[in-house]
Every structure is written in C-alpha cells, then in structure tokens.
Amino acid sequence: MPYPLDAYLHLTQADARAQFERVLARTPTAPGGRQEAFLPIETLLCFGASFRVNGHGYGGANISKAPMPIPQLARLFRRSPGSIIRKMSNLDGSSPNGAKNDVLVALELTRDVTAYLAIYQQLLLAARAADITAQQLPDFLDLVPHDEPSDIGTFFEVDLVPDWQMEQAVQIELDDWHKKAPDIPTAETERLALAGQRIGQQRFAKDVLRNYQRTCAFCGLSADAIAHSRHLLIASHVKPWKDATGRERLDPTNGIAACPTHDAAFDQGLVTVADDLSIVRAPHLQAAVAADAQVAHNFGPAGMRDHLLVPSPASSPGGTYLRWHREHVWGSIPR
Ligand SMILES: [Zn+2]
Structure with a gap:
C-alpha cells in the first residue's frame, strides 16, 4: 500500500526520526530476497541524490563505482547500490518506467524544488537526532551548515539555459x-x-x-x-x-x-x-x-x-x- 503524498510533503520531524530508527533496525536483504518497501525518508533522499549523481551512468559492472551518496545510502538503508539507483531513476524525472506512485511523488517534489530542499534539511536534522552520523549520511547537497540557517538560494546560483x-x-x-x-x-x-x-x-x-x-x-x-x-x-x-x-x-x-x-x-x-x-x-x-x-x-x-x-x-x-x-x-x- 503506497504512502499518501502528505507522508512525503508534510513529513514531521518525529515521523522522520522514527523512520530512520526503523531503517537502522533492519537486517540486510538476502540476495534474491524480497525487498522491504521504501519508506518516505528513503524515497526523499534518493530523489535528492539525483542532484548529485546521474544514476543512468551506473548499472551492472560499474555499480560499485557509483559515487557519494549512493554507497552511503545503500549501507544506511541496508539495500544494494543498484536498488538505490533504480529508485533514483524512477524519481529524477528522466524515466517513465517508474512505479506509478514514484512518478506521482516525483511530480510533486519537482513542482517546487525549493520546498524539497527545505524537506531535505529537515531530514538531515532528523537523522542526526536519531544518532546517524555525517559519515553514515553525509549532507550530500551541502545545504546544512552548522551554525546559521542555510541559504537555499545559493543552490540555484547557476542556471542560465534559457x-x-x-x-x-x-x-x-x-x-x-x-x-x-x-x-x-x-x-x-x-x-x-x-x-x-x-x-x-x-x-x-x-x-x-x-x-x-x-x-x-x-x-x-x-x-x-x-x-x-x-x-x-x-x-x-x-x-x-x-x-x-x-x-x-x-x-x-x-x-x-x-x-x-x-x-x-x-x-x-x-x-x-x-x-x-x-x-x-x-x-x-x-x-x-x-x-x-x-x-x-x-x-x-x-x-x-x-x-x-x-x-x-x-x-x-x-x-x-x-x-x-x-x-x-x-x-x-x-x-
Ligand atoms: Zn573572471
């Protein structure tokens, strides 16, 4: 049963933290075993990873070369790097093959990227509250500074394609x-x-x-x-x-x-x-x-x-x- 959109767009700190704790308690899926459905925090972070990594460049033999944050997300979520990449492709607006629910979530997240970046910052804070370190889940969009409110505007400093x-x-x-x-x-x-x-x-x-x-x-x-x-x-x-x-x-x-x-x-x-x-x-x-x-x-x-x-x-x-x-x-x- 897919989560409703609100579970992504209006995720509370408490829910996010509880989901991180669920992820930490997981045991890795055995090869060929049935994967647990992605929680909203996982889907949201995979969406953000598309801003860093072009998932389409990785698959099969070179999957182990996928850069930050793919290996970190895979380890944290107890999933394979390939499953992270597949999720990203469903979500980054480039693949029509995604599950229907992923496409709908992606539609909402891309409607307002600034709103997504605010969600991302909240996710990182919730992860830290669940004792997940910067090594386990790095701030891969460089958006969470340590002492001052982040300026999301700087994320967009360079887009001049008409x-x-x-x-x-x-x-x-x-x-x-x-x-x-x-x-x-x-x-x-x-x-x-x-x-x-x-x-x-x-x-x-x-x-x-x-x-x-x-x-x-x-x-x-x-x-x-x-x-x-x-x-x-x-x-x-x-x-x-x-x-x-x-x-x-x-x-x-x-x-x-x-x-x-x-x-x-x-x-x-x-x-x-x-x-x-x-x-x-x-x-x-x-x-x-x-x-x-x-x-x-x-x-x-x-x-x-x-x-x-x-x-x-x-x-x-x-x-x-x-x-x-x-x-x-x-x-x-x-x-
Ligand atoms: Zn110059």
Whole structure:
C-alpha cells in the first residue's frame, strides 16, 4: 500500500526520526530476497541524490563505482547500490518506467524544488537526532551548515539555459513518456521531463563549481571571498548546451567555472582556450585591450591569466570540447 503524498510533503520531524530508527533496525536483504518497501525518508533522499549523481551512468559492472551518496545510502538503508539507483531513476524525472506512485511523488517534489530542499534539511536534522552520523549520511547537497540557517538560494546560483531551449529538448523525450505512461496528462509529463533537465543542470553546475573550487578559471575571482554573495560564478558550457548531446550537457569536463564577464566573453568567442590551457584572445579583443584601459582592466594581462586556472588535472576541460569551442565558437566570429 503506497504512502499518501502528505507522508512525503508534510513529513514531521518525529515521523522522520522514527523512520530512520526503523531503517537502522533492519537486517540486510538476502540476495534474491524480497525487498522491504521504501519508506518516505528513503524515497526523499534518493530523489535528492539525483542532484548529485546521474544514476543512468551506473548499472551492472560499474555499480560499485557509483559515487557519494549512493554507497552511503545503500549501507544506511541496508539495500544494494543498484536498488538505490533504480529508485533514483524512477524519481529524477528522466524515466517513465517508474512505479506509478514514484512518478506521482516525483511530480510533486519537482513542482517546487525549493520546498524539497527545505524537506531535505529537515531530514538531515532528523537523522542526526536519531544518532546517524555525517559519515553514515553525509549532507550530500551541502545545504546544512552548522551554525546559521542555510541559504537555499545559493543552490540555484547557476542556471542560465534559457527556458525555450530546455523546452525544446524536452519535446524529444515526451514521445517516450506518452508510450510508457499514457495515463499521465501531457502537461504534467512535460513539467516532469523539464524538471529532469533542470535537476541535471543543477548537478552539472555543482560539479563544475566544485571542480574549480568556486573560482573563475579566467581571472581567479573566488566566490567564497565575498560572504553572502550569489551569482558571482557560472558553470559555463565549453561546447554550448544547445549544441551538446544529452550526455555532453551533463559532463563536468564540458564545464568551466567563470565570472559573468569572462563567461560572456567565452560564450561569444572573444576568448578561447588552447590544448595547453593557455587563454587566447580574439584579434579584435586584443586590439581593444591595447586601445582601452578599462577593457585591459578586464581582459588584459591584469584581468585575465595566461593559462586557465585548473585546480587539478582531473577537472581540466576535455580536449574535444575545447577543440569544438575553437572551431565553432571562436572560429565563427567576424575578424
Ligand atoms: Zn573572471
């Protein structure tokens, strides 16, 4: 018997804590054994995990490589990582195969992601009240600070894909949905698919900003240097979102963290990046740097590094993406 929606949307602290205690008392399901139904706290946390991990990338042989928080959730819930991934796919707005109840819950949760994030914070507090440590259940959305109320707004600091582009992308998925879930009204399906795209973009942005330690790779501006600031950095796509495949749109190596000025310049090909990560100015930008002190302030040697600031080789932008940018974005501007 599925839980009513209220059991998810209006979960009380006491109920959440009692559910965490039930989970802790479980014994692991034997292989092939019948799984216990997911409790609301489990479903809600699996939904949140979609903001961190693209579940579709994991299954079968590489399931043990699934990153945080998949192994932690699996251990805490006494389930296999595969069952966590399957639940996530039912919930992240990308799979029409989910059980009917999962689809309905996902519809509600994606209706208002800010409300979900408030639920998530409450869940973490209830878990701590049940003596579940940060190792057992990490704050995988980085939303529960220790001493001050969290600013949920910062979660959304980077989503610049225009609505019309996302809606276009979503149309492609809709056919699939109609075949597999014909009894859900079209408007709802569209919203769910759109929410799936947005969740993907948030995940991409968080990955990219983390890779670059929240610092503009062109000038070194650090978002954390200014307390209570927002929207100072953007997770810029190297191969633009509109030209990228579904996988490329979510691949963090297709992203560079940039301040708005350098993001805009990179987006329109005023600057590009060579394979050795040196930053290259378009000739007319170079001319403007020489002629105008204020342009030089932003784009000359004082305003931009020689080489892209990349904290670790693993976070370097992919070579094929950089080549694409040089050929199609940098190469397309009038000289
Ligand atoms: Zn910058």
